[in-house]
Amino acid sequence: KNEVEQSPQNLTAQEGEFITINCSYSVGISALHWLQQHPGGGIVSLFMLSSGKKKHGRLIATINIQEKHSSLHITASHPRDSAVYICAVRKSGGSNYKLTFGKGTLLTVNP
């Protein structure tokens, strides 16, 4: 079983819909990252969370440390939000500079 699981794997939405992508992890972490990758493109860091909630524009990320779960929400989705969204965690303990990645969620927003 992967240490970082995302759901759904694929998500199709209509423009304007509210979108939620979920991430569950099974290890102790010091931080959780949400990343965005457009097809054939590089990776953009959206959020780094260790507790609570963060908001940037139409994007909101929440984390529940006790439940080992995080969600990424997109309000008023737009076709330009179509991308792969990746959840990644930094495990706690030691000098751990590495990220453990989920397999990603492919989001398609249709006009």
Next chain:
Amino acid sequence: DAMVIQNPRYQVTQFGKPVTLSCSQTLNHNVMYWYQQKSSQAPKLLFHYYDKDFNNEADTPDNFQSRRPNTSFCFLDIRSPGLGDAAMYLCATSRVGFVGIDEQYFGPGTRLTVT
């Protein structure tokens, strides 16, 4: 302003012909990473530098080497590329400080094709 720059963006090399990919950063971050990402897969960490200290992943083939001549630059050398090395190569940086590790900043990637 670009903060993590990778050159070239696209690289075509022949089977067995050495190739070097370049990464530079304007963030003055002390950690630099190289990832390999194949189609529809998560990025796979090859190695990282914490300052000048090189940290190789256990399953990174010997064919892959890296150099970090100074804080700003890091190179990925593939000594004898095989067809299986065709992938997107991502460079990333982060800062390790007294309060912990900041988020990682990724470059745009170099797409390597091996013919």
